[in-house]
Amino acid sequence: MNTQTPRILVVDDEPDIRRLVSEILEDEGYRVAMAENAGEARELKKTGAPNLILLDIWMPDADGITLLKEWVAEDTMMCPVIMMSGHGSVEAAVEATRLGAYDFLEKPLSLAKLLLIVERALEAGNLQIENAGLRQLLVPDIEPVGKSASVARTKDQLKRLAQHDTRVLFVGEAGVGKELFARYLHNNSAHREGPFVDVAVGSIAPENSAVEFFGKEGSGKIYPGLLERANKGTLFLGEIGGMDKETQLRLLSALQSSSFLRVGGSETVRVDVRVVASTRTALDEEVKSGRFRQDLYYLLNEVTLEIQPLREHSEDVPALLNFYVDYFVTQDKLSFRKFSMAAQNFLRNYSWRGNVRELKNLVQRLMILGVGEDIELDEVKSALGSVTGDAIATSSVPEFFNLPLKDARDHFEKAYLEYHFERTGGSVAKLSSAVGMERTHLYRKLHSLNIKL
Template sequence: MTAHILVVDDEPAIGSLIKEILEDEGFQVSIAENGQAARQLQRELRPDLILLDIWMPDIDGITLLKEWRGSGLIDHPIIIMSGHGNIETAVEATRLGAYDFIEKPLSTSKMLITINRALEMASLQRENSGLRKHTVTEPLGHSPIMTALREQVKRINQHNTSVLISGESGSGRTLFARYIHQNSQIYTGPFVQMRVAGMSSDNQFTELFGRHESNHMARLEQANGGTLFIKDIADMDDAVQARLLNSLENQSFLPNGSTELIPLKVRVIAATGHHIEQALTAGRLQEDLYYYLNIIPLHIPPLREHCEDIPELLEFYVNLFVNQENLPYRHFTVAAQNRLRNYSWPGNVRELKNLVQRLLILGNNHQIDVEEIEQTLTPSSRPTPMGNLSIYDLPLREAREQFERTYLEHQLQEVGGNVSKVASRVGLERTHLYRKLRALDIDPKQSSKNKK
């Protein structure tokens, strides 16, 4: 969908030039030459972004910005522009809710970069708003362990301090990160996730700090005003860790290739599956960054330590897949539930979720008994997606995802979790494979552990 931009400028020549440039870039553009026209067009057109000049004949841009932001009726980004700008004006504009401030004479490249970043940020915020409506409101389970963890999150959220989450793969670190954000004082801000494992140091720099010349928006900037969740923090390159710490302490960062600092107001939640003491001793996690992040530690225990929650988890995921993926409803017998309560769950809650999905897809009976559980828990007898015709009853997208997940998990098991070897075996470029694994929520390290 083409973004609609409203340009508010009292100089017709400048307005026409901006309109021509933006239309060449594929945007839809409208022009207002004064504050009154700007108000009217904003109400009628509901633009996706406003470029707002400070000096106009009937009202200045700062006053108009205050009016729009104070009304609460518009939430799209506003970029201030002025030929008389200074640092005080820029600070005042951003304090009042402007996305950014650009000076005249306008640099075409900077203007386009700022507009694209602002639109990307707005899109991300809308996406997060939608996710908040459809995600689990809180971690499941009424065991003493889970009850205590939820109470701990309440205490954590009395302050917007950094949090370091530890726990085994699949135990629910991402869920708790989202739960912390959704119940924090900045819940209306974006929640941005960055998964570090498997990324090269160059890609880590680009993802975290962006790349000015290619208009690659930094994760730090995307998360401004909200939460940045960094998964696998101990797998982050030492130089990236040092630069991240510097940015957090100075509350600003410099995008790669840029000379302009971007103010930073972000809460960081970091997670690791490594034992923290071992990660520090081995130098995987830098001490200075650890002390910055570990203001409030949160340890998520493995599923085997709160197995009394398993019946509730089973019921939840059965209903989830029935309602969201139209899979047939199946009921776990008491014997089947008891068997699963006594299983070690090396893959934790993620393994339980995948097991439920597999049983619903491949099973034929209404009941899931203990014999079927035993077969499913035995790797040699686990049915492959193509080994049972029920996969052909699925929509193409779901069937393809099931096959790809099982296929790639098998390949990772065969090579001990080595992603480079899998890329060579299956004929995929390594970067594309990493993206595929993240999309399918496959942890290479966990897949290598599952090989018996």
Template sequence: MTAQYIMVVDDEPDIRQLVSEILEDEGYRVVTAENAAKAKELHRSRKPDLVLLDIWMPGQDGISLLKEWRENDTLCCPVIMMSGHGTIETAVEATKLGAQDFIEKPLSMAKMLLTISNALRASQLEKENRGLRKQMSSSLEPVGNSQTMQRLREQAKRIAQHDTRVLLYGEPGVGKETFARHIHALSNRKDRPFVRAALPTNKDSNHSLNNVLFGREDHGKIQYGLLDEANGGVLFLAEIFELDHDTQNRLLNALKENRYMRIGGNDWVDMDITLMASSSHDLQDDVKGGKFNEELYYLLNVVPVMIPPLHEHPEDVPELLNHYVDILTAQDGLPYRHISLAAQNFLRNHSWPGNIRELRNLVQRLLILGTETEVSLEEAEEAVGARIPVFSQEIGHIPESLFDLPLRQAREQFEHDYLIYQLKQADGNVSKLADQVKMERTHLYRKMRSLNVDPKKYGR
């Protein structure tokens, strides 16, 4: 299921059959094309991991086809050229057009397999390097020795044994993507792509969002989408509740059919991915509010995993602090500083409303701004800043005069009681609350958490 996908393009049936059989024996998945037209059809139907392309074919030759793919910006994988009449000039031309390598006929099967293996490895390393540049500060395995983290890692091992959809819940910054990557690294798809969906933030750009996910075809030119990129591997959709209704419906159909159609295209593309998604709040609220497709929710919610906030496993804070000191000094070149035991104990008792993301940012700030080799308790206290508590947990307990309070405390007290009043009007439904107070739900959840407002207390 996770075998790498190779296309063999050659007009000689014997060569197609021989190469196909050998590659399949080596564990690859193989499709064959007898000419350029068939190759283009297969290329549209699924993005290959590698193409073996004969140069001399009736009709459109291999060099012309390679040039067409490059000019249309659809040269999406390594291409190895094959020829029985190869010349240095031809090999140079093919390399300039983007070919990875060049092998001569009659084919040496040992050389062919080595060339293919090297090309696929180089392609995989390039993808991994791009991923590493995006995730320089990420840890492959979630950090922490608390019972909570040990239980989650054991859960990840069990999930990784099954090719199933996973829905990760947790507050912003708890490390949902880190767990998704950890599951991927333990799974049978570990050598295949892990693609994080970087979706457009403009809510009105539905068309653009569909293009990003499903790709686009326009007059024969293919713009590959994230589903193409992730085929054979894992697609991670962060904050999936942000998908608009049209994209939700398209994704639902794709998951039900195990295939999809690019925007503007007419051909189905087979889909072979493990889908993981995350949300910072309970999607059932969105389902009840009519903002998320109920059938899609049940398709995604096969294995729900709750990642707890950092304040629920504070014993992991010292290890996380030291982990990010090591990461930031090694990867970002920041000066090493030791965090004193007193500072670690203080930070262990911090509430961490921004969770692990806040902790990482704090460590980075301490390393950048500090002048001493050790982070003192006073420096840690100053870096965190004093939090002003909200007094009441219910409406009607506002101090006698808000004017006697500092501005920030008075504002937070009013916001706290205002949100409780509005929650009661909305029967505890956060979707309704967001409409009432004219706030985006992610910001609203963050605001309620910072003010210690629990919407579950006010539902009927």
């Protein structure tokens, strides 16, 4: 079967509509999967990776608008969706397109119009993927910032380790930039042309762990797992100590043989992938307590590389401040601001419990919420909570107030959660308690706001 043939998912509770649309699309050479309700649609979207979805609005278990909202929230590269309804209305069409639907078709369907819109939607989806790839190529790789002896020594060690397939365990406090150093290792290695796939191990529920890591197959459909998606590249396992025991055993076997079986599969999948990991906890203590397998610990820990906390190389603080100012000006289109010399000197002597992540978040807050080009010492102290009084002059209006409500809410939620994440030492369990959000919902929120664990 040609894997390049577009895959289309047809979701409709009316059997005759499903069959008619599917037959027409199959006659045109498309691969078609069918779902009669929202539950089936969710599963087929996850396992079948469709290039286009035809989605009915009225279904027995959940309406199509609700399903579209859910998918758009969890998938930043959502494939095009064409809404269908036998009870078409201007309000429904407007709501669907506002949420991101490609187009809206009324029943009874015009088959000529259906085929034309399907063709255009697939072209739009391909263009979106190409543009995303181009944006990724245009964004330069961010190197660890700083010229201190500590950063220079670590970068030199990583360049040498990159020439071999040695497995590296990055050790350090929350927020020191372990993922960034892992990317630096990847970018200097023979795997640099392949993907860099990073995963926060603790964010994967144990019951989903096997499928997430090793993939799943069944009914002629394949869902590739993390190891498969990282083939020819690097898989970075963030905070490896959070992995459940069953997945530890399966990962050990996969790393020893460079092969594995997908869940539900019978054919061995072979991969060429470099696996590196990180931990902020004493993993040897986890081994002694029996919570982490000793054999997997030794396999991942061929070389231990400790990433120093920011307070140990505070001479890099001014360079990091300047770097993140430029970063947010370029990436988020925020207005340029610069730190005064007094502010820089104060921050060089600050304790930085949240390390580089805390510094980055501080710069972002000051650039979003502050006014004027200069960031003075008093404003910095207020933002850090070191003095009483408001962090911003009451007469000023935060820039994100001028954004649409959803974007403004995302800005606030991201800053709010990152602030509490720093205060709880990078613990999702403590963060869940601090903000009053159930942990499963919190993981989804952190993922949707692109907050790294």
